[in-house]
Amino acid sequence: MIAAFQALVRPNPAARPLLDNPIVLWGLVLAGIGGLYGQAAILDVVRTLRLPDTDDAMRLVQVRDLLAGQGWFDVAQHRLPPEGASMHWSRLVDLPIAALILLLRPLAGARAEAIAAALWPALAFGLYAVILYRGVRDLFGRRDALLAVFAATQTVLIGALFAPGRVDHHSLQICAVLGMALCLMRTRHGLREGLAAGALSALSLAIGLEALPFIAAAGLVAAGAWIVAGEPTRRLFAGFGLALGIGAPALFALQTAPGAWGATACDALSPPWLWLCAAGGLTGAASLLGARLSGPGRLALAAGGGALAVAGFVLIAPSCLAGPFPDMPDLVRREWLGRVHEMRPVWTLLREQPALLMGTFLPALVAAVAALVLAVADAERRRAWGLAGGFLCVGLAVAVLQFRGLYVTTAFVPLVAGPLLGRAVALLREPGTTTRRQGLALLAGLATLGKVWLILATLAVRADPEASGPSDGWSSCTAGPAMADLAALPPGTVLAPVDLGPSLLLNTPHRVVAAPYHRNIVGIQAGIEAFGSEESLRGVAAARGADYIVLCRAPGGRSPDGPVARGLLDGALVPSWLEPVPVQTMLPQTSGLRVWRVQPGR
Structure with a gap:
């Protein structure tokens, strides 16, 4: 394989190196960007307001409230009872998204919000790419800078955190x-x-x-x-x-x-x-x-x-x-915070989602080791390599305890990957370099690309069918069209699993009992306790003034794993004080949303 690669990049010693050609380099970058922002992904957000995460839905709710006249300093979510939960999020993030919506409204009307949600991450990625390109160009040269931007498009968490709809x-x-x-x-x-x-x-x-x-x-x-x-x-x-x-x-x-x-x-x-x-x-x-x-x-x-x-x-x-x-109460810490994906330690995710760690943690680890080795070997750029490796090590240390530590850490992976790929190509073309050294250089460069690890993980999962995780039907409950019938019901208070809260706030006029934010402790605790038994469900519904009970029955729908939720979804539990409400959907697939109206007098 290495010999074949050498033949591609060194067909003629007098010819211009392939990866020194700006057209080839820009072609790689544009192909990578096309993979991140395909038409289908953008249209999915524009048509159905299907957002990747609960935080994206809540961010859009905050922006919508700001545009509707809620005060700049008022960051409370007033549809979280009893008094409204104060959010600790920054208005500085709301501001550019709100400005983009205002710019789009004359052209797109009611769809301006969805279009902004689809476009904003791409604009943010453009800012990241400019910062990355200029920094790497000044330190390592133009070729390595373009390779770094290409590497960013192949970095799993960069792709996830800048994906269409990711407005957090x-x-x-x-x-x-x-x-x-x-x-x-x-x-x-x-x-x-x-x-x-x-x-x-x-x-x-x-x-x-x-x-x-x-x-x-x-x-x-x-x-x-x-x-x-x-x-x-x-x-x-x-x-x-x-x-x-x-x-x-x-x-x-x-x-x-x-x-x-x-x-x-x-x-x-x-x-x-x-x-x-x-x-x-x-x-x-x-x-x-x-x-x-x-x-x-x-x-x-x-x-x-x-x-x-x-x-x-x-x-x-x-x-x-x-x-x-x-x-935070122990119940909430144990039953909610301890189950939040981004708050979990590496050893837990390694057992439950090894493919995820292969595509995220391992490239950062390889980049950290490579940067520290090069800090010793490359005296001219020792400071740059040493700082890159140091920041990667700081992030990896945090990520061992909490996965979200990788979010910022992943910013440094392309910074190392671009120059590393450039060095690998240079070694492959260098006469007299041993094949072993060339192979190690090439493997080191490829090992910083998260998508390479994802391909390996996918092959491993296909070889072991039992290793595949459950499918995620969450979007069949949270996308805008899935909640259209629920939104048409008279406004009231919804008691639902904690993770459904932000989508309910975004897509309906209802208030919600719980949403997954630690300043909503009272609501989270109520959402946990409600589905422990039928008596608890009825008691919490009465105490919180709930008008509707909502669950998601889709695979991976994140509904509470208990007999009450399963009984309601399967029809085995039919309380006299709950009236099923038919819910249809405008989505091509069947909605997983199930709704019951609370009958307080029964």
Whole structure:
């Protein structure tokens, strides 16, 4: 195979290398983008508002409410009883989606929202691709930059998080963190690079705290470089600290009501996290004044700033040391949070979904190892390789405990894969290079492409039919047309499985008892307890004022796995106080949605 590949890329020593031809490289990139944004995937979202995830549905609900007149600072979801659940999401993500809908309305009318949901991820991917291309081009050259963009289209989680309909915040956070890292990787260590990295870090924190480990690592890198090198990196460190210390409070004030500025939240940018940013800003400012500090002096100043940051955080919000969900009841933590896919550890998913880990975790691991090896071997680009490998290791460490740690981590895989593929091709063409070395280089490059691992996983599943998981019929319950009859019923309150909540809010005028967000603890607990027994179901329905009971019977429909839900869906349980409501669908396949009207007087 290697010899055949060599024949393709080296037919004539005097000819121009195939992968140095811009037409070929751009052809690869466009083919990869075409695979991500095919016509069928986009039209599916436009026609049926079929969204990939519950968070995408809730994001669109938040944007719709904003456009309907809900206040900028009011991020509560008022159709989550009893008082409405406060969401910890950023309005900064709502803003561009809302603007896109407004731009499309004169042309598309009522379909503007669905078209925006289909197009926004592609626009976000375009932003990611531009950041990736420019960063890799400046560090490694134009060919490797185009190969990196192609590798991004072959990276499983990039494809998933930028897919049509994926309007959640992860795409913008990925762009911010990648841009921050690339600023630190540049050979020039000036104030401008530091300011840009700090500002992008502040933006990431304002969007969400998931990337906090990466930002902490970036701060340590900037501080460490200043401690070791002194004057050449002082402006980089100062710029990073100042931009973070000023930018984070500014963005916090931009999206937070003044009356809530003093409220502590462990799950979003708030006083304890702002204190950490302010401490970084003060330390950065102090470094500008300490131009003549020796190495021990710089270490003492940085250590003092770090101690001040930690001490202030502990005094302001000691409860946040336990994580973002310190007050979550054990029932909710066990029966809901512990079953959320993105919150599960690697060893659980390895047993249940090995193909998923093959396509996501392994490419990141290969990229991390390759980057660290090249950091030792490539002195000219040691900083870039070392930082890429370091950020990948930070993300992998988080991902071992929680799968969602891979979301931001995956941004760095194409950054390594592009130059690695470029080196592999160069070695294949290099006269005198051993076949073994060429083969290892080619395999290393291919091993960073998640879709290669997915192909191997698919072959393994086909060889072992028992390894295949259940089909997911979730969309037959959550797409807009599937809920058309339910939406036509008189507005009321729906008691349904927790994961159905966002789609019910998006596609119907009803209120819902529960949705999968940790600030809706009362609703989640009610949604868990309701389906324990018929008595519990009736009690929760009465207590929460439910007018309808809704379940999804499709395979993979995520309905509660208990005798009550199964009995209702199979018809074995027919309570006198529930009246079945016929539900049809405008979808080509049969809807899995089942609806009952609560009869309180019976």
